Amino acid sequence: YIEGIEKPWKAFMGGWTSSALARHLGLNSTFVAGNYGYSLVRLSRVYELVRLTPHMGLRLNNWTAERTELVIPGQVGSVLAFIQQSGSHYVNSYTTGDSLYQVYAFTPVIYKELKMEMQYYEVGRVGLGRVLSFFS
Template identity: 40%
Template sequence: MAFRYGYLSLSMKVVPRNDSEWIFREPTIDIFTDADLYALQPNQRSGRKQRRVFDGDFHMEFCDNIKQLVQAYFRDFDFELLDQPWKAFTSSWSIETLARNLGINSSFIAKEHCYVLVRLSRFRDSSRLARTPSNLKVVEPVQREIDDIVVGDVASVLMFIKKFGSHYIQSYVTGNSLYQVFVFNKSSYRQIKDRLKNQGISNITEMELHQYFSPWNAELVGSIKVASGNQTVENWASSRLRANYLFGSFPTLLKSKGDPRLLGKLNSLLKNEAILQMEMRTLSAAIEDPSKRKWFVEVLDNFLKLWESNL
């Protein structure tokens, strides 16, 4: 995977793309034998599943700058040894691509703006390895390549990574999400942030909340986006999730907050079409020899630090 850093949004559906129904574009590679036997599904972790109006999560994040906004979007993605995992997806993006994926105009990607990310995530499928890879056997082709790793030889490690990648999936959550970005000037942003911090969102009336996140207070009310790029869902959200005012209306994801009817509809509309959370761990765990394992980590860590420093 290391050689795809910066371009992972082309291989994993994490932002809107409407070119196909794929979640992982490229085929995955089996590293461990019988790994499926040790994958915990949700019902194995929590017993009988409780029926809810909406099986997912609603949250809001205040972001002082564009960097924090991108971090917030990729908050639930963790790659071992990567200090800034969001860059694995976004470092190849132009300003125009970043703005399009966030649902805002590129002119609002500037240091004088602050942002609030509102997201409604519908969880569909999840899995986590119940056993550590050190307790799992690797498939024969992987073991042969591990045998060819030579301590002190960088090329042998890079050859392994080229063939089998650098990380394995420890856990994932798939489904779909709606999200929206609100852009504020610094003064309005601080006022709203302090108000919600002191009072709590549950203690603010719906009318007051819509006023804060309206064209009167926000520099820009961004478009409601769908993580998978499903245009049918996006059109539905843009027409149904709207707040009315004297001279018209504007789209707001906050409309769904606490509304059982809308949440029930979205619970059905948001299918299993995108990756919402992912935890990646290095393949060093597959290497039994301590000296080879240490060398693998050293080479990979240096490679990733060099990559991050050059961005």
């Protein structure tokens, strides 16, 4: 999602020719010129997954810890001040491993069905048999 851009993919691929698009996405060029929906699938092999929890003995540095004391729950101004000074992201887990990305092209009917299925259920709760039916 890119704020203010109706079709965010155009920000990255708008100037690509059909042959360049096919080459970069790993698709046959016939799937670029036609009426298709696309899905990016990631296959991951996880070597290690660590979730950070309070009981691990990790501590904030003094500078950040002092600023957290100034945050007042429910008071937007104090939260925004903290974000401006300290940032808005934190790490609660990390994963090491390998990932393989593949773009799939679907006819409009199948793409719509796949999209509805993924929106209705959490992605991880769609059964393997159902997922495989889209890719066979």
